[in-house]
Amino acid sequence: MNKHVCKICSKKHHYLIHTEEINKSSFKPENNTYHALKLQTNKNVLLSTAVCNTVDKHGNYQTYRVLLDSGSQANFCTMEFARKLGLTLTKNNLPISGINNSLCQSNYSVTVKLYSRYENFTLDIVCAVLPNLTDNLPAESFCSSHLNLHENLFLADPNFNISSNIDVHVGAQYFLNLILPNKFVRNQHFPLIQETRLGCILAGNLPLNVTRNNSASSFFIRNDNKLLSKQIEKFWEVEEPILVKQTSHDNSICERNFIENTIRNKDGRFIVTLPRKSDNIKLGDSLNNAKNRFLSLERKLIQDPSFKKGYSNFINEYINLGHMSELNSKDLLIPDSEVFYLLHHAVFKETSLTTKLRVVFDGSAKSSNGLSVNDTLMIGPTVQQDLFSIILRFKVHNYVITSDITKMYRQILVTQKDSNLQRILWRKNPEQDLTHYALRTVTYDTTSASFLATRLVQIANDNNYQFPNACRAVLNDFYVDDLITGADSVHEIKQLKTDHKLTNDRKFDSLSSNELEFTLEFFIHQSQLAYFKSEINYLQNQRFILKQSKLSSLDPFLDYKGLLRVGGILEHPNLSFDKKHQLILHPHANITRLIIHSEHLCLLHAGLQLTHSSLRQRFWIVNAKIAIRSIVRKCLKCFRFNADNQSQQLGQLPSSRITPSRAFSSCAIDYGGPIMIRHGRQKSNILSKAYIALFICLVTKAIHLELV
Template identity: 40%
Template structure:
């Protein structure tokens, strides 16, 4: 774990310097008084690491022979596409600092200049190892003993990110014998020969001295392992709602209703007064022309898209706007639309998606004016824990879940779209009558309606109500 301290900090008076100071029965730290403006250079190297596709990429390594664990940054692991496995590890540093590692990857590294030797090891994944190394640019022009050397990190003196920390497991294996050691003038780092090239380590003169300490130890005690286990098994606590979430809940509670068929009718939860948009129709019209050009290049896709829209109309989920005046400035918003293909789906291979984030001339969209609402979905951890209760389970899907819920007639004109079955027909204005994909409040409205259904019908169907809620 990195710790940055000022070199002028006083050491405790009871230390018997310059000899080693015993911290505990298992850990020794060598402490020394720093009276000159110096910093300590830590060893870095550029190495090649194998990614998931069999290619080698260059990463920057920091060597720490006091660390009991190898560490890779999350950013580097993502870039390499390395497969992660679950891990429960507590990493401890100086002054009781600790970090929890929950993922690990297998790494394979080799020198940049040759294919061998290779090293395979496990590394814990953390968000960050340390700040850029070194802290500032270093002037090394007077370090004559390093000039002829093939340095493992030619840019050792330029601040740069560290991707990988290699600990005591790897460090002894990279050294090239006892003769691979060059010492320069006092207050100049020592060069050590390794399979990756020469690495530099030690004190150097600095006008802005800082020290970075790395001592990573593993906590594998039974108490620590059990604590991590129960933390993983614990169901997440309920989060308190924000002011916006409370307002969204209030709007739903006060405005929802059920029609004569039993369907729920809900209002769009606007942040304030109902907005007025100017000329969103022209934007939707341009997007429709662009969509038609794409569909004409793929007749089968055009047919699927038309079938989807026709089914929308025949289900009563979309209706024609009668006596539409295109240029009128009313409480309307036209939503551009496009399709998303999922060939692997067994139910809906094509879905029309509505872009309610399309900006108007005022540079606002419908989504900008709506409340998102609180997260009502059950946490996946709680759902997985429920699977342990029963010997047999099954899953089911609510068909066209969003479209089972009607939008209040006073808000349906905020869900207008443009459509025609073929380019030879006139363009028609439609309004979407149900909760719609692509509108930011739709997930809240859909799940909140399910909860409301469970509340309203719980007395008649108690077991079904429990399923809907949990």
């Protein structure tokens, strides 16, 4: 006997004797716990249900009934529903317990597509599979006429009053995303009507005792033992491949900013716009801090001539290459809130084979209001593959090749406006005045520099048709500015090296027609991915799009380049492929506005109809007339030439103008001049001013001139 007291029964023995209690309690700390409550009540409460569409494995539309529950942290569906649609079952173990420790477990999960009948809205919901979810809802059918619902009300569940089974249970993860602002509350005895993306749902008290079964159901799910959950996750995360992360809102804005604002100058260099978090964020004064830091740096340069020489050489290289330029007096008048002065200092790297001293610009230094330029910029998504995957591929090649991009960041220009956020101070000698410079290229150590530089590497797709192997290596085997790739044979590695050389040595003095075409198709493709993502996904996976889509009437398809085009009925006429199947453009995309503007100028400022007709030879713009009209109306030249001539309203004629009389009995007088006249003799040099008096007869219009 143990002298200590048992912590289970308080008797003098060891608590491990209670094997049943120990085994029972050991099951409690599970990862996810589902709680269900069912009780008796005298009130009739209506739960929110909806009817949605989905597509089974054969591509046929099916309808199912959904229970919307804001108190649940998980989603469920019945096994019968999963088998009916032919959904793929994924093995999992989800312990579920109810009130009074009633236990069950879900062994499978499925992904259910939800299509709204109310609007163009789609959700992918991961559901745990159970044999049954709940009793039929409502408990008994009742007559909905007692609720006096408006006949034009679009109900999420048209048969909400008919007792039937529930196929899917949607929890709080998606519930709040479905809610729209409009709702109607009559009084506490009637159910609330709430507008959602699925239609109008009803929930709450019913005015009549319409059912004899007074049982009510409530659902609640929570996550217990989060620490244990995190520890377990680490085991399987090590074994799992890296998953593609969902794109955040800021990353989407960064990507769209890049697609819509990146251009190429006549020399072939790309010009990018820095992705700012908001245009309303104002910077403080950064000039004083930059002055103090530079004066401190200058004292160090004077004390070490070799240090000064290396630092000056680096800055001079920046200036000579056009990577920074001196500001004029007009530029210095821009408000402090729209400019930022970067601090700079030297970094030494003795192992470097090229540049042992490098000047680093500090974008994180704070201005007078506590904000730095890095605080105003978005980081942007990671667009290159992870280093681990690149090295793994590198090891499987029989022959390998490595390369890097020289001065990668400084190959990319920034806009004139954004260069004001990259100002620095510099002078060669203390005897000179401080000179203000603006950095014209993407600057390392700024928040968005890595994204902008690596994102431009992805534009290797421009040359995919000519150099597919090189482009594949650039897209998959680049880590920042380093290329780590290879091939299986010497011939392939030589061809890869040749393709890279041809790509890098290409001159950009003037773009060829093929290059312009590649560039145009690239930006159209990026625009379509941004605005027609769901339609493209459906066409890639199922080869059809939903009828609710705005493009459904166009019978769209993807060509061999992945571009979204109009289907139509012009397959047999003797027309070009572009005229038969126009490229589909979104009216709000920046590339669409540029195409419309360019066509408007090429047609010598043509009007709406002519511009539209010309564009339709190759492009199909959704809501084209509205988009074209907005561009044409903003054209300054068209506005000037189409301006209405203003005419002044004539006043009433005076009686003297219309009453017969002798000449000059009624007259008007005016003066002209001055004129210079000579006094005295013909050769006199004395000049004086004189004026001409003009007398006009108001009746006969005769005139008389007098020198005054």
